[in-house]
Every structure is written in C-alpha cells, then in structure tokens.
Amino acid sequence: MTIGSSSRVVVSACALCTAGLLTLAPVPAAAHTGSDPGAPGGTRASAPRPALLYRSGTHVRPHQGAPRPPDVSALSWIVADARSGEVLAAHDAHRKLPPASTLKTLFALAVLPVLPAGVHHRVGPDELADVGAGSSLVGVREGQTYRVSDLWHGVFLNSGNDAVHVLARLSGGWRAAAARMQAKARALGALDTHVHSPDGYDTPGQVSSAYDLAVFGRAGLRNPDFARYCGTVEARFPGRGGGSYPIQNTNRLLTGADGVKPYDGLIGVKNGYTSHAGNTLVAAARRDGRTLLVTVMNPRSGGGFAVYEEARELLDWGFGAAGRVDPVGSLDALRVRARSGPEAVPAATAAAVVVPDEGSGWSRTGAIAGAAALGALAVAFALRGRTGRPLRH
Template identity: 75%
Template sequence: MKIGFTARALVSACALGAAGLLALAPVSASAHPGHDPDPPRAPRATPPPALLYRSGTQVRPHADAPALPRLSARSWLVADAGSGEVLAAHEAHRPLPPASTLKTLFALTVLPTLPAGVPHTVRPEELAGIGPGSSLVGVAAGRTYRVADLWRGVFLSSGNDAVRVLAALNGGWRATAARMQEKARALGALDTRVLSPDGYDTPGQVSSAYDLAVFGRAGLRNADFARYCGTAEALFPGAGGPPYGIRNTNRLLTGADGVARYPGAIGVKNGYTTEAGNTLVAAARRGGRTLVVTVLNP
C-alpha cells in the first residue's frame, strides 16, 4: 500500500489500525535523482503494513544501498511523494506533539474555503487567545488584509495571529479544529488529535511522522499550498505604514543563518514548541522525483 487520501476503502477500524495508508518499500541505492514515480510500476513484494507500527527503525535496503545515517529524532519517515511508498521510517506512528507542522493540516482544511483575493478587516476579537510565546507575523486589528497575505503569514512566519484570523473566517476556532480532525480521518491519518489549529502546545494534541507525511504529500498536490509553502520571501502589509519583508523560517529552503540551502528543496513546514522540540515536514525534488521527509524532536 501507499500514501492515500481517503480511509473509505479500508474495511474496519481493525484494518485501519493494522494497515494505514503507507507501505514500506525497498530503498533504492540512491535517494537522489531518479525516474518519474508517476508511471505504473510492477507490483513488488513488501513486508506486512503493520511493520510501520513496530518500534525502532524499519527499512528494507537493497544490498548496495548506503547505511542509514544515525538520527537523534524520536520519530522520522522518508517517503516517495509521487508513489507514496515509504523508503524508511523510525517509530512512524508514535504520537508526539507536532508544533507548527500541524499547520499543514490547517491549510489542507481551510485553503479550499477561502478565496485568496478576498479582503478582510481584522477585528480585535479575532486575535484573542493567542498563546504566550507564539510566533507572529504582525497582524493588526483594524487593518485590512487579503486572504493570500494571511496565508503567507502562516507559511513563512508561522504566524499564529494569521491562523487565528483565518480560523475566524472559517467558522471559529473550535469549528476549525473539528474540521481539521475530520480532514485527518478522511486522509487516513489516524494518529492525529487536533485541539489547537495553530499547533500550540496543548495537552493531548498529537500527530505522528506518518500522518504528517500524509499531510505534506496531500499539500504538495494542491497548487496554492505548494506555492505558499515553497515561498522563501515575501512582503507583508504593515500595520500603519509600508509593507515589510518576511522570510520563511525553513532555513533548508532559504539558506539563512548559516544553514546551507538544501538542493531541490520545495518546502513544506517546520515548527518548534517547548513540548514538541523541533519538528519538520520537508520535501525536495531532484531529477523528476520528489521525496517527503518528516522529523519529530531531534
């Protein structure tokens, strides 16, 4: 099996728990340039899907493949974004706080409901409840923004203020959390529990490397999502003056602050909170092949 975007085809809750929508596939000798994953492939033997639920690192490398690097992350997964095949994983279904990588699910849920060009004047109550220490892009009450401006604030600056306003436009904070939960289930992401749509540390809110890979892959298939998550720099409307520059916090994409830009990087979303540590959903494209990677708490 491969990453899918619906759980309807699975027969029962037991089947969902045992299988999920990702399958572990052999690792090729090179994880860099490769053939286009879209054309159909001949079936290949794979271990039982339940393997992804086992503890430890799960991988079936070819004999000439390089050894896996040692990683300190509590959970991680590498998958082919085109075919959905998992190349390697470690504790793929371990429930962990996702931090702002949960904004991938927020975008998948809310992007289709709000046209990008619609203007909105922010009301003070829409900015209420932002958690202490939250990342902000600088949304100001009384200022009019286009929906596209707010999305750039979400993807580049990880702005919880922008998330609050977009959630208000989507029916409110609790309604958005409920819709995100429904979306996760529809995508077959069963490890995720949504309580705070911005990913802010909240007791009981968790996701997994598996689920975040599903969100990342689904997002890359949405043109708006892909454009926002791959934007390195943009201008954001000023509260009472000219617009100011914002830069994507994903340094693998921007090459900022001493981190070399990763060749072929195309986004997706990084995050950090006290409970989650650093979290990352990333994707890179080389030679017509795209890989999606999730890393939780290195």
C-alpha cells in the same frame, strides 16, 4: 532495525510541474486491511504489511549494496516517495508526539479550500484575543485590512499564530477549524493526530506522528496554492499606513538562513518549534523527476538546527537509496476507500466514510465531517454576501 529481502519493486518516477510547483495525480485510496494497498486482490507478495510501521525501531528493507539509513537522533522520522506514497524507511513512524507548527499543514489542508485568496478582511477587536503567550507572530493588527493570501503568507513563512486565528475565524471559528482538521486527518488515514489548537500551540492531548505529518505534506503538495505558499522564500506583509514589510520563510533548508546550507531541490514544506515539542520539520525535495518527503520530530542532540541537518541526511539517503530498497509501508495504507458504482459516496460527503480509530465510532467522525462540510458551504455563502459577487476558488 528490520531488514527484508523481498524482490525489487520498480516504481516509475514522474513529477508534473506547473510554474515550478509539484502536482501529483490522485492515488486510489485503500482501507486498512492489513495488506499493502494498490495490489490486485488487496495484497502484493513483495510488499510488507503496513502494521510494520507500528512497531518500534528503525525499519528498512534494502537490496544488496543499498546504503544504510543515517543514524539520526530524532525521536521519530520517516522517508517517503511523494508520488507513490511508498515509505522507504522509518523510525517509530506512528509514535504520537506534539507536532508544534507542522500541524499548520493540516490547518491549511482543511481551510484553504473554503477561503478564496482574494477576499479582503478587516481584523476585528476580538480575533486576536486568544493567541497563546510566546506564539510566533507575523504582525497581524486589529483594524488592519488583509487579503486572505496575505494571511496565508503569514502562516507559511512566519508561522504566524495570529494569522491562523484570523483565518480560523473567517472559516467558521476556532472549534469549527479544529473539527474540520480532525475530519480531514481521518479521511486521509492520519489516525495518530488529535487536534485541539489549530495553530499547533502546545495543548494537552494534541499529538501527531511522523507518518501523519508526511501524509499532510504529501496531500498539500497536490494543492497548487499550498505548494506555492510552502515553497515561497520571501514575501511582503501589509504594514501601517498602506505600507508593507518583508517576511522570510523560517524553513532554513529553504532559505539558507543562520548558516544552514540550503538543500538543493527543496520545495517546502513546514517547520515548527515549541518548548514541549522541540524542533519538528516536514521537508520535500525534488531531484531527477523524483520527489521525496521526510518528517523529523524532536532531535535529541545537535542543537536547535539539528532538525535541518538530520532532514538533510535523510533526504540524501532517500535519493541515494531510491530503487534500491523495498517499501516498508505506504502513506495510503489507512486512507478512506471510495466506493464505486451506483452506491458510490458523493465527493462532498466522502470525508464522512473513514476507517474508525480505536475506541471511537463511525458516527462521531461522520458527524464532525458532515458539520465541517456544511460549515464550508456556510462560509462560502457568507463571504459571497460580504463581497457582493460570486466567489472564485
């Protein structure tokens, strides 16, 4: 465990709520310079270098009398402040692991903006052909017409891979969705994530990290649609003959299902499971004006519901330790730095300016992001043509 003794950093806690949903003001992005972002000159004496989170083990910098983080069994975990992005504590935060359905958070970040919720779509004969064996399903059927918002309920509540496949097809196709997700991850500074199957289905080489998943959860909570979907407990999904049937969120910390006690103040985000990834969870909770995010990846003991109990312990610790620990890093540490002045990058192409990953060049990421941006425009025009009226976002 890494323990530091730097001076206290006071962070004002503020959460703006609209209809009970979290909205967060944009945080200035910073390049990976090796120092904490947001400080004058790019450094701040009281904050550690982000590289600390790349070291193995548990990292926390408590003040005297601060509680110690719980001893949980997950291979990797992180506790962060959703507003400031400060990481309060972490264990192997950048360890690359299969994310299971928590990767759907990135899918939603990449695809939500290009598909208006009110668009209706009739599922074609080949749109469900490649859904992986053993996938979680919400019950999308060929020939049935769904609103895009219905499909998003299927994604967030039932973790439906069938709904992901249809939404991916609507947004330009499976490969286009993966490319858009990859570009979005790089733009957010989530450099551990490699996307091959947008639904989170176990695929060789598909990995993410507790750090990256916390980045995705934080970005999602700034989007009112994402925040509403991920915090929905129950909804109705279209069924046969014009009817519908109830679906319930599989995040048991939110619902209290299967004997798991619901967490007071929980507002989302997404759980997942595969035989390869084990149980994974990104959870956000708000108390007394402060919103915390935790990611828990693959607990090694305690059974199938351990992921919820370990997340509960980490959230409890985070709320108890807030203001009594100094950050060990930032969720903004690796984000794109937006240029200012006459040479500022236009918002539509900002995703192409990223911090390059090791072994990859700027040109490849820029090409992916540019293709994703053009694809989004093409999808918008195509849907406008289908409905015959302007699209609403």
